Amino acid sequence: MSAPLLEVENLSIALSQGGKSYKAVEDVSFAIASGETLGLVGESGCGKSITALAVMGLLRQPLSLGGGRITLDGGDIHNLPPAKLRQLRGKRIAMIFQEPMTALNPLSTVGRQIAEMFVLHAGAGWSEATDRTVDALRQVHVPSPERRVKDFPHQLSGGMRQRVMIAIALACSPDLLIADEPTTALDVTVQAEIVDLMQELCAAKGTAILMISHDLGLVANMCRRVAVMYAGRIVEQQAADEIFERPQHPYTRGLIASLPRLGARIVHGRQRLQEISGVVPAITAFPAGCRFRPRCQRATDICQSNDPPPTPLPEDGLVRCHHHG
Numbered sequence: 001m002s003a004p005l006l007e008v009e010n011l012s013i014a015l016s017q018g019g020k021s022y023k024a025v026e027d028v029s030f031a032i033a034s035g036e037t038l039g040l041v042g043e044s045g046c047g048k049s050i051t052a053l054a055v056m057g058l059l060r061q062p063l064s065l066g067g068g069r070i071t072l073d074g075g076d077i078h079n080l081p082p083a084k085l086r087q088l089r090g091k092r093i094a095m096i097f098q099e100p101m102t103a104l105n106p107l108s109t110v111g112r113q114i115a116e117m118f119v120l121h122a123g124a125g126w127s128e129a130t131d132r133t134v135d136a137l138r139q140v141h142v143p144s145p146e147r148r149v150k151d152f153p154h155q156l157s158g159g160m161r162q163r164v165m166i167a168i169a170l171a172c173s174p175d176l177l178i179a180d181e182p183t184t185a186l187d188v189t190v191q192a193e194i195v196d197l198m199q200e201l202c203a204a205k206g207t208a209i210l211m212i213s214h215d216l217g218l219v220a221n222m223c224r225r226v227a228v229m230y231a232g233r234i235v236e237q238q239a240a241d242e243i244f245e246r247p248q249h250p251y252t253r254g255l256i257a258s259l260p261r262l263g264a265r266i267v268h269g270r271q272r273l274q275e276i277s278g279v280v281p282a283i284t285a286f287p288a289g290c291r292f293r294p295r296c297q298r299a300t301d302i303c304q305s306n307d308p309p310p311t312p313l314p315e316d317g318l319v320r321c322h323h324h325g
């Protein structure tokens with residue numbers, strides 16, 4: 001891989017609760033090169049979103065940076081003064097969230113919210129920004145953009161709002177887009193359109209993507225590499241096709257088995273999917289040894305007593321399991 005654009009090294013995120021400190025995320029490392037796509041996948045509560053917040057420099061109490069380094073082009077993000085960090089967000093790193101309604105200002109027209117990006121981050125005047133806004137809406141295939149700029153977020157459908165979020169995020173051609181479950185709240189047909197659009201625009205602008213999702217199928221389809229997260233740690237990281245061909249961690253296998261497949265057995269009109277039994281443990285109750293042990297069919301004594309260290313796999317991959325393969 002060429003020199004990384006973003007490098008996250010041994011990231012830990014601390015959670016303060018009831019006078020105690022817990023590690024919500026521990027020893028997480030990954031890198032993304034310019035224009036590359038990396039998927040971060042895992043069930044709800046594994047620590048994907050707070051990892052993204054750490055990359056954006058947006059961790060707030062009770063969460064804080066517990067250790068490690070996050071660098072963009074070699075510069076430590078967390079050492080930047082607040083004003084520089086604000087500049088970096090939007091201009092170099094942009095983020096799209098699951099529910100655009102919470103990220104958009106309900107009291108401001110969508111046109112104004114896009115134009116602000118050009119004014120704040122690209123030094124444009126308001127009249128130039130307004131012209132560029134219409135173009136930006138056209139790029140994300142919003143019909144009649146000249147009229148839509150005057151709409152407020154509640155006047156748009158969920159899919160159109162997410163297109164507006166993409167227009168805002170990509171307005172200044174950022175180096176990195178972090179997309180946190182960007183399609184989860186949308187209808188399946190709209191989901192595919194939004195993913196295609198995001199990929200197409202990022203490829204045209206050379207923007208790298210950190211795609212966060214619980215859906216391994218979606219992530220593997222659109223990303224070159226995939227990092228699988230479980231209970232605050234990356235348990236496997238590999239090229240996307242390798243993850244499907246040769247999954248190494250029992251958790252990754254479980255995620256694959258729970259994906260709907262074409263041609264799979266249909267029982268009572270529905271596909272029977274294999275769910276991973278049990279739930280992700282709470283941060284305050286991570287089990288000793290391997291954190292996946294209570295849910296793992298391969299677990300043996302060593303999994304209870306010893307935390308599995310990261311084992312290197314070919315092509316910069318890694319797995320954390322005593323019985324991988």
Ligand SMILES: Nc1ncnc2c1ncn2[C@@H]1O[C@H](COP(=O)(O)OP(=O)(O)OP(=O)(O)O)[C@@H](O)[C@H]1O
Nearest residue numbers: 024043044045046047048049050051061062063283
């Ligand atoms: N502000 C907060 N205060 C306390 N705990 C938090 C806070 N934010 C997140 N957490 C906890 O941190 C853990 C990881 O949360 P995170 O949102 O990163 O998970 P996730 O993998 O992105 O799942 P989801 O898709 O549901 O957001 C969860 O146990 C969550 O309850």
